[in-house]
Amino acid sequence: xxxxxxxxxxxxxxxxxxxxxxxxxxxxxxxxxxxxxxxxxxxxxxxxxxxxxxxxxxxxxxxxxxxxxxxxxxxxxxxxxxxxxxxxxxxxxxxxxxxxxxxxxxxxxxxxxxxxxxxxxxxxxxxxxxxxxxxxxxxxxxxxxxxxxxxxxxxxxxxxxxxxxxxxxxxxxxxxxxxxxxxxxxxxxxxxxxxxxxxxxxxxxxxxxxxxxxxxxxxxxxxxxxxxxxxxxxxxxxxxxxxxxxxxxxxxxxxxxxxxxxxxxxxxxxxxxxxxxxxxxxxxxxxxxxxxxxxxxxxxxxxxxxxxxxxxxxxxxxxxxxxxxxxxxxxxxxxxxxxxxxxxxxxxxxxxxxxxxxxxxxxxxxxxxxxxxxx
Amino acid sequence: xxxxxxxxxxxxxxxxxxxxxxxxxxxxxxxxxxxxxxxxxxxxxxxxxxxxxxxxxxxxxxxxxxxxxxxxxxxxxxxxxxxxxxxxxxxxxxxxxxxxxxxxxxxxxxxxxxxxxxxxxxxxxxxxxxxxxxxxxxxxxxxxxxxxxxxxxxxxxxxxxxxxxxxxxxxxxxxxxxxxxxxxxxxxxxxxxxxxxxxxxxxxxxxxxxxxxxxxxxxxxxxxxxxxxxxxxxxxxxxxxxxxxxxxxxxxxxxxxxxxxxxxxxxxxxxxxxxxxxxxxxxxxxxxxxxxxxxxxxxxxxxxxxxxxxxxxxxxxxxxxxxxxxxxxxxxxxxxxxxxxxxxxxxxxxxxxxxxxxxxxxxxxxxxxxxxxxx
Numbered sequence: 001x002x003x004x005x006x007x008x009x010x011x012x013x014x015x016x017x018x019x020x021x022x023x024x025x026x027x028x029x030x031x032x033x034x035x036x037x038x039x040x041x042x043x044x045x046x047x048x049x050x051x052x053x054x055x056x057x058x059x060x061x062x063x064x065x066x067x068x069x070x071x072x073x074x075x076x077x078x079x080x081x082x083x084x085x086x087x088x089x090x091x092x093x094x095x096x097x098x099x100x101x102x103x104x105x106x107x108x109x110x111x112x113x114x115x116x117x118x119x120x121x122x123x124x125x126x127x128x129x130x131x132x133x134x135x136x137x138x139x140x141x142x143x144x145x146x147x148x149x150x151x152x153x154x155x156x157x158x159x160x161x162x163x164x165x166x167x168x169x170x171x172x173x174x175x176x177x178x179x180x181x182x183x184x185x186x187x188x189x190x191x192x193x194x195x196x197x198x199x200x201x202x203x204x205x206x207x208x209x210x211x212x213x214x215x216x217x218x219x220x221x222x223x224x225x226x227x228x229x230x231x232x233x234x235x236x237x238x239x240x241x242x243x244x245x246x247x248x249x250x251x252x253x254x255x256x257x258x259x260x261x262x263x264x265x266x267x268x269x270x271x272x273x274x275x276x277x278x279x280x281x282x283x284x285x286x287x288x289x290x291x292x293x294x295x296x297x298x299x300x301x302x303x304x305x306x307x308x309x310x311x312x313x314x315x316x317x318x319x320x321x322x323x324x325x326x327x328x329x330x331x332x333x334x335x336x337x338x339x340x341x342x343x344x345x346x347x348x349x350x351x352x353x354x355x356x357x358x359x360x361x362x363x364x365x366x367x368x369x370x371x372x373x374x375x
Numbered sequence: 376x377x378x379x380x381x382x383x384x385x386x387x388x389x390x391x392x393x394x395x396x397x398x399x400x401x402x403x404x405x406x407x408x409x410x411x412x413x414x415x416x417x418x419x420x421x422x423x424x425x426x427x428x429x430x431x432x433x434x435x436x437x438x439x440x441x442x443x444x445x446x447x448x449x450x451x452x453x454x455x456x457x458x459x460x461x462x463x464x465x466x467x468x469x470x471x472x473x474x475x476x477x478x479x480x481x482x483x484x485x486x487x488x489x490x491x492x493x494x495x496x497x498x499x500x501x502x503x504x505x506x507x508x509x510x511x512x513x514x515x516x517x518x519x520x521x522x523x524x525x526x527x528x529x530x531x532x533x534x535x536x537x538x539x540x541x542x543x544x545x546x547x548x549x550x551x552x553x554x555x556x557x558x559x560x561x562x563x564x565x566x567x568x569x570x571x572x573x574x575x576x577x578x579x580x581x582x583x584x585x586x587x588x589x590x591x592x593x594x595x596x597x598x599x600x601x602x603x604x605x606x607x608x609x610x611x612x613x614x615x616x617x618x619x620x621x622x623x624x625x626x627x628x629x630x631x632x633x634x635x636x637x638x639x640x641x642x643x644x645x646x647x648x649x650x651x652x653x654x655x656x657x658x659x660x661x662x663x664x665x666x667x668x669x670x671x672x673x674x675x676x677x678x679x680x681x682x683x684x685x686x687x688x689x690x691x692x693x694x695x696x697x698x699x700x701x702x703x704x705x706x707x708x709x710x711x712x713x714x715x716x717x718x719x720x721x722x723x724x725x726x727x728x729x730x731x732x733x734x735x736x737x738x739x740x741x742x743x744x745x746x747x748x749x750x
Contacts, residue, residue, distance in 0.1 A: 004452075004747055018475045020749050052692060074693040077379075094693065097653040097664065097709055100393045119656040120708050150694060151654040151662055158656075182691065278472040279526040281494040281533075287526055289472065292721040294749055297673050298690070315673070316557065317427060317720045318449040318469065319525060333495050334472055345692045346667040349725070352747055371747075372379055372727060374395050374669055 004352040006365040014360050019276040019336060020290035022351035022368075024248070026358045028270035029059075032247050035266060036229070037066045040241060043233040048072055048091060048222060050244025053345050055370035056354055057085020059247060070113070072222075072242050076104045077373035083112045085369050091222065092116040093178055093242060095123060095143070095151060101375060102126055106134035115139040115220070117178040119153050124165050124172070131171035139175035140166045141220060144207055146200035148182040155179075155203040156210060163216050176220035177211075179204040180242060185227035186252065190259045197224075197231035205237045226267070227256055250344040252299035272338040273302065273347065274355075275320060277331045285313075286330055288320035288337070295339065296346035302339035307331065312339065379727040387737040390711060394651040395665035397726035397743075398713070399623070401733045403645035404434075407622050410641060411604070412441045415616060418608040423447055423466060423597060425619025428720050430745035431729055432460020434622060445488070447597075447617050451479045452748035458487045460744050466597065467491040468553055468617060470498060470518070470526060476750060477501055481509035490514040490595070492553045494528050499540050499547070506546035514550035515541045516595060519582055521575035523557040530554075530578040531585055538591050551595035552586075554579040555617060560602035561627065565634045572599075572606035580612045601642070602631055625719040627674035647713040648677065648722065649730075650695060652706045660688075661705055663695035663712070670714065671721035677714035682706065687714065 007018040017023065040047055049063040050072040060071050060082060070089025073079040079090050089112070096105050096116055105127070108114050118124050118140055131138045142162045145152035153159055159177065167174040184196035200223065208218050222240040224232035229246075232238040245253055248271035256264045275290035292315050295302055301312045302320070309328045314321040320339070324330035331337050341347035348354075352371055356364035382393040392398065415422055424438040425447040435446050435457060445464025448454040454465050464487070471480050471491055480502070483489050493499050493515055506513045517537045520527035528534055534552065542549040559571035575598065583593050597615040599607035604621075607613040620628055623646035631639045650665035667690050670677055676687045677695070684703045689696040695714070699705035706712050716722035723729075727746055731739035 004749075007750065018473060018750050095653045097651055098393060119654050122708055145657060149657050149660075150691070150696060151656060153656045276472055278470045279494050281526060281528045282520060282524055285524075290749075292671060292673050292718075293724050293747075296667060296671070298667050298671075316525070321525065333497055343667075349668050350747065351749070372668075372725065374379075374665075374726070375382065375393050 006353040006355065008355050008362045008365070010362055010365060012362040014274070014357055014362070015336060017274055017355060017362065019274050020294035021274045021355055022348065022353065023272045023274045023338070023355045023357055025270045025272070026356045026363055028268040029247060032267045032270060033062055033066045036243060036246055039230065040233055045233045045239055045241050048240045048242055049247070050093070050242050051078065051082055051370070053244035053348065054247055055081070055348060055368045055373065056366050057082055057087060057369055058366040060085065060087050069240065075373050075375060076101045076108065077375045078370040079108055079114060080104065081370035081373055083108060087112070089113045091220065093180065093222065095119060097123060102130035103133070106130040106136055106138065109136040109138055110134065115141060115175050117141045117143040118162060119143045119151050121162065121165060124162065124169060128169040128171050137171055137173060139173045141175045141178045141222070142166070143178040144204065146179045146181050146203050147184065147196055148180065150182060152178070155207040159207050160210055160214060163211055164214065167216060174216055176218035176222065177204060177207060179221065179223040180225065181223065181228065182225070185225040186256065188255060188257055190257055193228050194231055197228045197235070201232065201235035201237045208237065226253055245344055248344040251303040251340050251342045269340050271341065271344055272305070273341060274336055274338055277333055277335045280333055284324050284326065286322045286324055288322065289318070290339065291315045291319045292317050294350060295341040296343050296350070298346060299343035302341050305338050305340060307337060381728040381730065381740040383730050383737045383740070385737055385740060389649070389732055389735050389737070392649055392730060392737065394649050394711060395669035396649045396730055397723065397728065398647045398649045398730045398732055400645045400647070401731045401738055403643040404622060407642045407645060408437055408441045411618060411621055414605065415608055420608045420614055420616050423615045423617055424622070425468070425617050426453065426457055426745070428619035428723065429622055430456070430723060430743045430748065431741050432457055432462060432744055433741040435460065435462050444615065450748050450750060451476045451483065452750045453745040454483055454489060455479065456745035456748055458483060462487070464488045465490070466595065468555065468597065470494060472498060477505035478508070481505040481511050481513065484511040484513055485509065490516060490550050492516045492518040493537060494518045494526050496537065496540060499537065499544060503544040503546050512546055512548060514548045516550045516553045516597070517541070518553040519579065521554045521556050521578050522559065522571055523555065525557060527553070530582040534582050535585055535589060538586055539589065542591055549591055551593035551597065552579060552582060554596065554598040555600065556598065556603065557600070560600040561631065563630060563632055565632055568603050569606055572603045572610070576607065576610035576612045583612065601628055620719055623719040626678040626715050626717045644715050646716065646719055648716060649711055649713055652708055652710045655708055659699050659701065661697045661699055663697065664693070665695050665714065666690045666693045668692055669725060670716040671718050671725070673721060674718035677716050680713050680715060682712060
């Protein structure tokens with residue numbers, strides 16, 4: 001029910017932004033956009049950036065301008081917001097179930113190039129019926145389970161059965177394979193992640209070949225995320241990479257290690273929650289005006305920037321508690337500080353605007369058009 | 376940026392509601408409203424229901440109709456939404472810091488009876504200045520720390536200093552004490568909770584008397600929550616109870632024990648997230664279309680109703696995973712099931728509408744007007 005106004009105006013100083021606010025460092029964001037484009041440059045894979053991280057058409061347009069073939073969405077309502085924001089090529093990298101949603105999917109296919117994933121024969125029938133009703137043809141990918149154990153049929157024969165059914169459906173075309181290994185993204189060790197994706201890529205390769213030998217070619221072979229995209233891109237099997245969090249990074253991804261067992265450094269933290277100290281009555285602590293409704297703690301508490309020794313130690317609905325060592329002056333009443341959320345995706349979803357800053361000045365205000373896009 | 380439509384129409388069957396949706400069982404909700412009114416009946420305390428749990432003016436109006444003196448809010452934006460929804464008596468049970476917010480607080484005082492809490496002398500000066508600027512007089516309560524160790528000055532002398540300063544401020548009046556023991560709410564043992572509130576009530580009583588002996592009377596002595604309200608109400612010290620979660624309950628509050636060491640049973644679970652099975656490809660599990668953006672897991676995963684043996688075992692951004700024992704048929708593709716969120720407050724904040732149901736039929740659609748009211 002929100003129709004919230006932005007918490008700053010263009011040209012304001014960062015210190016003038018009302019809080020809690022979602023702030024993006026534009027230099028860092030642009031570096032991340034350029035970095036992944038450069039990494040994927042000659043691998044034969046293209047970025048199809050996942051928009052579930054930012055839910056913001058302005059950022060999707062930046063990603064496409066830098067070479068992304070399009071975006072991924074997880075929900076029909078997210079895809080609707082992105083089409084409204086000018087995006088023309090969307091893979092719904094998820095199963096869409098239920099009459100209302102499938103009717104919306106089919107309608108949206110009239111306005112943009114929309115593809116969807118399946119892992120269930122009944123779902124194929126339902127999508128075909130919705131496409132027939134709307135008078136459209138929908139490209140459908142088969143999701144295979146390459147180790148994440150969440151959605152997806154088994155690689156090989158099970159995938160062939162569904163792909164064959166899609167190809168035979170009157171109002172569908174077979175669009176390829178979805179092979180996202182979600183569990184591998186947050187394995188901390190470089191070698192662990194490499195091995196998980198070696199296995200995922202091999203299962204995917206075998207399935208692509210089985211389909212090919214049955215006359216079914218995969219236009220899209222998609223997968224990969226911020227934690228593993230270099231492996232999918234180097235596998236020779238995938239042609240689309242679905243990284244999303246790279247655009248912002250978060251405290252949790254910051255715990256992954258690189259091949260030298262150091263924290264990964266491909267991408268910079270560009271996303272922050274700006275918060276204000278609202279209470280410092282209890283000794284050795286300060287209380288911020290940002291809590292569980294301003295960031296998500298599912299992957300751990302936020303981390304702090306710029307305040308050595310001070311730690312974020314607790315969050316309740318509307319409060320965040322900092323522990324301040326006796327050696328620190330800490331932040332005092334009314335001071336504003338930046339937090340790096342533990343997990344960017346559900347944290348962004350709590351805000352209505354991204355406030356873009358550069359050199360301490362507000363440069364742009366981007367609506368998070370797909371905030372709360374649950375269906 | 377949401378302007379989301381409701382996911383059902385009045386008269387729909389529950390099975391027709393699109394998902395994920397926030398659903399309230401109206402019989403259970405009304406029982407909870409009646410139960411707390413009856414419990415507080417002859418204690419000399421009144422309910423000032425906390426609206427941070429529901430963020431919904433329609434529910435606040437039900438609470439007031441059943442005897443609540445008004446509501447609490449945590450944020451100015453929340454209070455603005457409640458005033459817009461017809462609520463006339465609001466305690467902002469929190470510190471409000473920053474020029475923009477204090478100007479909004481002062482403006483809101485022209486439209487309704489608004490009170491606010493402080494624990495900082497500088498904040499008193501800032502509120503006085505905002506009140507002067509708007510030409511209003513603002514009642515201000517002193518928050519004391521009665522064991523929660525979050526906000527609030529020490530009971531006794533520190534509270535007297537602030538109360539005296541408020542009373543002396545030209546545009547403020549001293550409104551009483553805020554003495555909420557947040558940490559006690561989720562102590563699991565009945566005796567633990569009782570002891571924590573015995574201590575909180577004694578500190579509060581001493582402070583009320585100290586203030587009285589200095590000519591400062593407390594119109595409001597507020598505190599208490601769903602976990603402890605019976606103790607505050609029975610203390611003879613408090614005159615307002617600030618319970619919020621009782622209206623919905625959640626899985627976390629369900630772990631508190633009563634005086635017979637059984638799960639507390641004062642209130643019924645009235646709040647559910649309705650979700651659809653979107654994938655059941657992986658053996659022994661089903662995947663729901665509701666994840667971290669449809670409920671908050673800060674206090675644990677959701678629990679299930681109506682499906683013996685099936686467990687909710689994992690949540691990611693847009694997926695919830697159920698483990699299905701071999702002895703169960705489990706829910707299948709397209710089936711809808713109800714989840715009880717681990718923590719109601721931040722879960723409600725993820726939705727735009729509450730869908731009120733009775734006897735399996737949608738009876739009302741209530742906007743969550745203060746969704747995302749962060750400032």
